[in-house]
Amino acid sequence: MQDVDSPETEASPAASEAPAPPPPAPVDPNAPPKPEVDDESPMDWYILKVAFNREDSIAEALRKKVRMEDMGEYFGDIVVPSEDVATFTRDGKRRVSKRKLLPGYIMVYMSINDDTWFLVREVGGISDFTGSAGKPQPMEPEDVERFINRPAVDDEDETPIKTAIPFKVGDRVRVKEGNFENQEGEVDVVDEANGRVTVIINIFGRSVPMELDHWQVEPL
Numbered sequence: 344m345q346d347v348d349s350p351e352t353e354a355s356p357a358a359s360e361a362p363a364p365p366p367p368a369p370v371d372p373n374a375p376p377k378p379e380v381d382d383e384s385p386m387d388w389y390i391l392k393v394a395f396n397r398e399d400s401i402a403e404a405l406r407k408k409v410r411m412e413d414m415g416e417y418f419g420d421i422v423v424p425s426e427d428v429a430t431f432t433r434d435g436k437r438r439v440s441k442r443k444l445l446p447g448y449i450m451v452y453m454s455i456n457d458d459t460w461f462l463v464r465e466v467g468g469i470s471d472f473t474g475s476a477g478k479p480q481p482m483e484p485e486d487v488e489r490f491i492n493r494p495a496v497d498d499e500d501e502t503p504i505k506t507a508i509p510f511k512v513g514d515r516v517r518v519k520e521g522n523f524e525n526q527e528g529e530v531d532v533v534d535e536a537n538g539r540v541t542v543i544i545n546i547f548g549r550s551v552p553m554e555l556d557h558w559q560v561e562p563l
Contacts (some may be wrong), residue, residue, distance in 0.1 A: 386419060386454045387481040388491060394468040395447045398423045401468040402449045408466050417459045419452030424490040428507040429538060437538065442507060444490060448473075455479050505535045508557045516542060516560040523553060527563065 393401045402421050409418045424444040429437050453459055460479070463469060474480030482491075510516060514530045523544060531552055532541035541554050 384455050386417075386452055388450055388452050388487050389455070389479050389481060390445075390473040391449050391451060391463065392470045392473065393447060393449055394470075397468050398443060398446070398449050401466065404468070405449075405451070405463065405466050408462060412462055414459065414462060417454045417456070420491075421452075422450045422491060424448075424450060426505065428505045440507075450482070450491060508533055508535060508538065508540065510540055510557065510560070510562070515563040516540075517563055518542070518544070518553075518555065519559055519561050521555070521559055528553070530560075533557075 402423050406421050409415055409421075425441040426444055427439050428442040429439050451463070453463075463472075472479035510530050510533060512530055512533060516528060516530060518524055518526045518528070523546075526544045526546075528542040528544035530540050531543045532554075534540065538557055539554055540557050540560060541552050542560060543550050544553050545551075
């Protein structure tokens with residue numbers, strides 16, 4: 344009985360060769376550099392540069408983003424540094440409002456890693472962390488004390504609230520109303536507690552100090 348050899352099946356070249364790997368994703372030359380940080384970096388205070396006059400809304404947008412991404416474990420307080428200042432109306436009524444200490448910046452207590460860094464950069468209005476070479480730089484302890492850990496003022500404290508007076512000693516001003524309307528002079532004293540300025544005015548050839556409400560004068 345004659346043996347019949349089974350024909351050998353040759354593997355096709357296409358089946359033996361592995362598929363070529365996909366080409367690498369293109370690199371955006373305008374993309375900001377990733378910070379060189381450890382995923383286990385400790386939490387610290389950082390300063391963010393933000394759009395001017397939008398500090399409050401941007402801070403709230405960042406808080407919302409942290410909640411949406413469920414990354415609260417990496418973020419603490421998000422602060423717009425401010426202080427209480429008093430302003431006075433034309434009838435002398437005193438009003439207390441908030442004034443930003445660092446317009447164009449907000450401060451965030453957070454841990455820096457790839458995820459948190461990208462989360463922050465995705466919020467509209469935030470331009471970058473403060474630091475050098477794309478690496479976020481934590482705040483100095485004295486700046487944390489100055490802008491974040493500000494001493495609380497109790498109701499019994501007699502420390503006067505600052506007044507938002509847009510003048511300083513030496514400024515040249517003009518009186519807008521009153522008995523000395525249109526008279527020009529130089530600011531000699533700024534009383535932030537009471538919202539008044541003392542202006543040296545030349546009357547009958549003599550320099551006379553006149554105490555005025557700050558809204559009664561305008562800059563030259």
